[in-house]
Ligand code: AMP
């Protein structure tokens with residue numbers, strides 16, 4: 001499989017550290033608000049990577065942190081703690097806010113068929129580990145104390161910058177805004193590992209540490225949580241493009257300084273979902289959520305489908321018009337799947353050939369839009385329905401669009417509608433013998449037509465017409481009008 005590695009800025013053959021096994025780390029949400037559908041684009045595309053690796057036979061272990069402390073409103077060490085901001089807004093404690101929005105995040109993930117990682121760890125559950133790693137960084141000479149805080153000394157590295165000068169579109173959003181001068185820093189790029197001298201007097205969560213009571217910086221959590229569960233060698237680290245710099249650059253700096261060797265081999269960054277007015281952002285407070293999509297009548301699968309139709313390394317523009325197009329296309333797709341009968345044996349040669357183009361698309365840096373094309377090719381192919389259904393089931397283990405389930409629901413809804421109509425007619429007939437006679441005749445005419453006895457069918461129609469009853473043939477059967 002070829003995967004674009006943001007570190008080398010090229011597509012590379014994916015070779016994990018241990019044969020057959022993949023360790024994968026995902027930067028989790030900062031739980032001070034609902035996830036917006038931009039955040040969820042990132043998690044959908046990471047989910048595709050996760051699922052495709054499994055589909056390709058790898059044994060994947062995936063870890064995600066939950067940021068519930070230390071992430072300031074600027075990704076540099078300035079601004080307000082986002083969690084505190086959320087707690088103040090809702091007049092709740094930080095931990096109440098964290099629990100509520102963590103639960104909401106996973107509810108959204110479930111709605112979007114995003115697998116839950118094997119390990120999900122909140123930063124606040126891991127503070128002892130952060131303290132241990134920070135102490136080791138100080139001991140190794142990579143960190144220093146100044147003005148009550150502990151900073152990472154970027155000048156101690158041969159090469160600090162990674163992902164900087166990134167030429168991909170959208171990088172600008174990750175570059176520091178609102179940077180405040182911090183006189184404690186020896187070098188401009190140094191970053192905080194541990195705050196003790198907080199400028200937030202009311203910081204709710206504080207822990208004892210060798211450097212005084214305080215709380216961790218944001219970046220240390222991902223290094224520590226990853227190393228704790230996935231060991232010294234990480235295969236893939238993912239996140240949205242805004243995480244690349246400074247967050248991931250700092251993660252590399254501290255992890256490799258601590259370990260004394262290279263840490264993570266592949267970095268996957270998902271480009272942003274934007275609206276016509278710009279980047280979707282939680283901190284701006286105005287953003288789109290899965291609940292809003294549902295309120296407006298869109299199934300979350302339609303949003304997943306919308307995301308899969310474009311490549312993760314291109315930014316994507318959200319509009320209601322685009323969402324309507326995704327809805328139409330998704331409904332058509334489901335309706336076509338619902339028509340498949342599933343009779344006969346699977347044609348294995350055709351199955352393999354059609355599967356090959358799906359695999360080729362995803363092997364090429366997760367080209368999901370071509371994978372969706374491969375799905376349409378299956379529907380158009382000259383093979384029996386059983387083969388088509390087997391392929392759709394197979395592809396959907398990766399795409400996870402719930403196609404079979406939705407097709408089944410559609411068939412059930414149609415069957416229920418017919419049953420309800422038949423029931424209503426029967427109820428009417430029970431009340432009125434004339435209606436009962438009409439229905440009997442309609443049934444006799446249906447049988448006559450089925451037997452190709454059109455003379456009899458026409459005779460029945462004329463007989464009813466003489467009694468003032470007009471028959472109306474529709475694709476779902478025959479109805480009538482009196483008078
Ligand atoms: P946060 O909850 O702000 O820590 O972000 C959670 C994830 O969403 C991170 O991987 C971010 O990089 C990513 N992200 C933030 N904004 C967007 C956006 N507009 N489009 C796609 N991903 C985003």
Ligand code: ZN
Nearest residue numbers: 027028222247
């Ligand atoms: Zn992270």
